[in-house]
Structures are given as C-alpha cells and as structure tokens.
Amino acid sequence: MDDLSTGLLFGTLALLIALSAFFSGSETALMSLNRYRLRHLKEKGHKGAEKASLLLSRPDRLIGLILLGNNFVNILASSISTLLAIRLGGNTAIAISTGLLTLVILIFAEVTPKTLAALHPERVAFPAAHIYKPLLRLLYPLVWIVNWMGNNLLRLLGVDYAHRSRDALSQEELRIVLNEAGALIPELHQRMLISILDLEKAQIEDIMVPRNEVTLIDLKDPLDEIIEQIQEVHYSLVPLVDGGIDEVVGMLPLRGAARLLANGGLHKESLREIAQTPYYIPEGTPLNQQLLNFQRFKRRTGLVVDEYGDLLGLVTLVDLLEEIVGEFTTDPLDSLPNVHPQEDGSFLVEGSASVRDLKRKMDWPLPTDGPKTLNGLILEYMETIPEPGTSLRLAGLPIEIMQTSGHTVKMVRIRTDLKNSETESKKGSN
Structure with missing residues (x-):
C-alpha cells in the first residue's frame, strides 16, 4: 500500500465506508421485512421478494455473509x-484518525443506513437481495466455515440453532394487527374481522331469544286464533307446540302454513304434518362453533336447551350473523322491544333485557362477563331484591328501579343524559 497515492487511498476509504453502509443497512432491511407481505409479494412473482425470501429461509447463512463482508471492509478501512x-501526521495522528473513523462509520455506515432501512425496508432489501444471491455463491465456502463454527458453539451452549420461531400469529396478536391496520382496511371490515375473532368468547345463550319472548303457535289454541297468528307473524319458522313451550311438536314453516290457508286445507293436523323436526342446541355452545353447525346441518333456527333438556330459548342464523356484520336495522331500538325511550331523554328498560344487547346496540358500558339479563345484573350488584324507587349507579349508568314483581326487577329507568352531563362537568372542572 505504500506505493499507492494518497488520493487513491482516500477514494478506497470512501468506497469501503459506502460498502459498510450497504452491509449494515441491508441487514436491518432484510430482518425488518414483514414476513406476510413478503410471502404475498413472492406469490405475485416479485423477483426481489423471491430472492429475499430464499435468503431469509436460512438466516444463519445470510447473517454470516453480511457480517463477513461488513467486518472485512471495516477492518480494511x-x-x-x-x-x-x-503519512499525513506521523504516529501521533493515529489516535486522531481512529476517533474520526469511528465517528464517520457510526454516522454514515451504521446509524443513517440502518435508520433508512428500518423506515423503508423493502426499498433497501429487495435490491440488496439481487446482490447477496450471487455473492453467497461466490463466498459460500467461507460462509459455511463461519456458520459451522458458530452453530457448533451454539450447540455447546445448549442452543438448538435449527429450531426457529413460527410465523403463525395467535388470536390476540392477529387482533392487534387488525386494530393497527388503520387505513389499510376499511373500518367496517375491520370491525367485522374482529367480531369473527370474538365469536368464541360468546356463547349461544348470549344472543338467544329467551323462552318467555319466543313467538310460537300453540295447537291448544282455537283454530281461528292460530290462523290470525299465522297471518301476523313475520318470521319464516316458529315453534309449533301442543300445550306450552315445553311440548314442542316441531318447527312450523310459515310459508307452508300460508299455502295451506290459501288452499283452504289448514287445520291442526295439517300443521303437524308440515312441521319440521326441531334442531336443538346445547347451552354453552360457542358462537363460532354454532356458526359451523348451522352450515353443516343446513339449519337456520335452533332451540337452545340445558343439560336437563329444558328449553331455554331460540336462536337464528340471523342473530349469529349480526354478531359479525352488525345490526340489519338502521335504528338500534327497532331490535330492542324491551327498551322504551321517553320524552325526557331517559329510557324505560325491562329487567329481562339482554345485557349483551344493551351494551352492543345502545353502547352502554355494562359488564358482559356475569349475568345475562339486566335483572340479574342488578340483583348481583345489590345482593338483595330492591324496592321500587331505589337508585343505583351501575357501570357509570344512573339506574332507578321503577317496578318489581316477586323476586325480579321488572322495569328500570336509565338516564344517559345525567351520565353525559356529569362527564362534561368533570372535563370542564379540569
């Protein structure tokens, strides 16, 4: 090197620093690539993604190649x-040159390229993959020796270098990905995907129509009342019973009953003949499992029963789909017949109202990990049967007991306007 001119040495030094920046930045870029986006681009035929994916399939070889090149250029520099x-300052200038070179490499060959690579990994990684592929073939013997020594050292330390962490995401990790997707996924689609993940957290009794609210046709009623019910009911399938909800004959298709009525052949025995075999659902069935069961058994309506076979309620495919896509009605109150808005802005709510429906459709912050009905939630909170006129605050909602009957709360008044005004006053005081 003594025969080389000073200008040539400075040029070589600048080239080595640039190569060091390339190795440092490309290493960060390749390791920062989104594995799922990389897989997507590879399937679309992106050449850079294909080569980057191939390099990352053996990260030990890639890291060995990069460190081999990076250390070589840094030592030569x-x-x-x-x-x-x-040459320029004698032996006393060695310390100064060491400090300056350290600063230059730190800024121009480490911090700057690595920051750029972390911000735009694909712009750096894909072009670098085209260089690393032939470079790995060229330096493969050296890379193999380095990897062999490193892997054996890991084995002595009790580390299995062949074991790699899986790329699969857990449900919670996938939920975080969806929440952070931002503008990449429309908000409506984002909510639907998260709702699908949440299906397994809810059970079938969380969305069923309770037995006391199930619309049914009783064969014990007079025929003219049955005909009137068939003309008024808007459902496609209702339970046909014989003396009460616990005596289910079958599921009556209203379209078939209407045809019998139009042809003049409607009588109680003809209703029995067209009734379909009931489909029963055990309580505690997760919603995600029941969605698959509806599809497998080609059913749209099921009767929920407990371990003793007693009927608890009714659930439809529409109820389940609403957990994913949201309500099909424009006004949430249209699907909450037990919530009655008042002129003063309050709501009269029946005690049998589902806590889950109130939380989802009215956006009230009620806990859903306990009792299923508002009555049960109030009784659990107060640990006694409240008297009419009793007021309480449940999950921040001012609730007034309006009517009780026996051991249940029949009607309460909820004032969301008081909750909002208190929140605003707290913000104003701050």
Missing part, C-alpha cells in the same frame, strides 16, 4: 485510515 494518518 481501519488499516487504510491508519496508513493515511502516518
């Missing part, structure tokens, strides 16, 4: 810097 220091 240090040697040239020392030679230049001796």
Whole structure:
C-alpha cells in the first residue's frame, strides 16, 4: 500500500465506508421485512421478494455473509485510515484518525443506513437481495466455515440453532394487527374481522331469544286464533307446540302454513304434518362453533336447551350473523322491544333485557362477563331484591328501579343524559 497515492487511498476509504453502509443497512432491511407481505409479494412473482425470501429461509447463512463482508471492509478501512494518518501526521495522528473513523462509520455506515432501512425496508432489501444471491455463491465456502463454527458453539451452549420461531400469529396478536391496520382496511371490515375473532368468547345463550319472548303457535289454541297468528307473524319458522313451550311438536314453516290457508286445507293436523323436526342446541355452545353447525346441518333456527333438556330459548342464523356484520336495522331500538325511550331523554328498560344487547346496540358500558339479563345484573350488584324507587349507579349508568314483581326487577329507568352531563362537568372542572 505504500506505493499507492494518497488520493487513491482516500477514494478506497470512501468506497469501503459506502460498502459498510450497504452491509449494515441491508441487514436491518432484510430482518425488518414483514414476513406476510413478503410471502404475498413472492406469490405475485416479485423477483426481489423471491430472492429475499430464499435468503431469509436460512438466516444463519445470510447473517454470516453480511457480517463477513461488513467486518472485512471495516477492518480494511481501519488499516487504510491508519496508513493515511502516518503519512499525513506521523504516529501521533493515529489516535486522531481512529476517533474520526469511528465517528464517520457510526454516522454514515451504521446509524443513517440502518435508520433508512428500518423506515423503508423493502426499498433497501429487495435490491440488496439481487446482490447477496450471487455473492453467497461466490463466498459460500467461507460462509459455511463461519456458520459451522458458530452453530457448533451454539450447540455447546445448549442452543438448538435449527429450531426457529413460527410465523403463525395467535388470536390476540392477529387482533392487534387488525386494530393497527388503520387505513389499510376499511373500518367496517375491520370491525367485522374482529367480531369473527370474538365469536368464541360468546356463547349461544348470549344472543338467544329467551323462552318467555319466543313467538310460537300453540295447537291448544282455537283454530281461528292460530290462523290470525299465522297471518301476523313475520318470521319464516316458529315453534309449533301442543300445550306450552315445553311440548314442542316441531318447527312450523310459515310459508307452508300460508299455502295451506290459501288452499283452504289448514287445520291442526295439517300443521303437524308440515312441521319440521326441531334442531336443538346445547347451552354453552360457542358462537363460532354454532356458526359451523348451522352450515353443516343446513339449519337456520335452533332451540337452545340445558343439560336437563329444558328449553331455554331460540336462536337464528340471523342473530349469529349480526354478531359479525352488525345490526340489519338502521335504528338500534327497532331490535330492542324491551327498551322504551321517553320524552325526557331517559329510557324505560325491562329487567329481562339482554345485557349483551344493551351494551352492543345502545353502547352502554355494562359488564358482559356475569349475568345475562339486566335483572340479574342488578340483583348481583345489590345482593338483595330492591324496592321500587331505589337508585343505583351501575357501570357509570344512573339506574332507578321503577317496578318489581316477586323476586325480579321488572322495569328500570336509565338516564344517559345525567351520565353525559356529569362527564362534561368533570372535563370542564379540569
């Protein structure tokens, strides 16, 4: 090197620093690539993504290649810097050149390229993959020796270098990805995907129509009342019973009953003949499992029963789909017949109202991990049967007991306007 001109040495030093920046930045870029986006681009035929994916399939070889090149250029740059220091300032300038080279490498070959690579990994990684692929073939013997020594050292330390963490995401991790997707996924689609993940957290009794609210046709009623019910009911399938909800004959298709009525052949025995075999659903069935069961058994309506076979309620495919896509009605109150808005802005709510429906459709912050009905939630909170006129605050909602009957709360008044006004006053005081 003594025969080389000073200008050539400075040029070589600048080239080595640039190569060091390339190795440092490309390493960060390749390791920062989104594995799922990389897989997507690879399937679309992106050449850079294909080569990057191939390199990342053996990260030990890739890291060995990068570190081999990076350390080689850094050591060579240090040697040239020392030679230049001796030429220009003698032995006393070696310390100064060491400090300056460290600062230059830190700024221009480490911090800057790595920051750029972390911000735009694909712009750096894909072009670098085209270089690393032939470079790996060229330096494969050296890379193999380095990897062999490193892997054996790991084995002595009890580390299985062949074991790699899986790319699969857990449900909670996938939920975080969806929440952070931002503008990449429309908000409506984002809510639907998260709702699908939440299906397994809810059970079938969380969305069923309770037995006391199930619309049914009783064969014990007079025929003219049955005909009137068939003409008024808007459902496609209702339970046909014989003396009460616990005596289910079958599921009556209203379309078939209407045809019998139009042809003049409607009588109680003909209703029995067209009734379909009931489909029963055990309580505690997760919603995600029941969605698959509806699809497998080609059913749209099921009767929920407990472990003793007693009927608890009714659930439809529409109820389940609403958990994913949201309400099909424009006004949430249209699907909450037990919530009655008042002129003063309050709501009269029946105690049998579902806590889950109130939370989802009215956006009230009620806990859903306990009792299923508002009555049960109030009784659990107060640990006694409240008297009419009793007021309480449940999950921040001012609730007034309006009517009780026996051991249940029949009607309460909820004032959301008081909750909002208190919130605003707290913000104003702050």
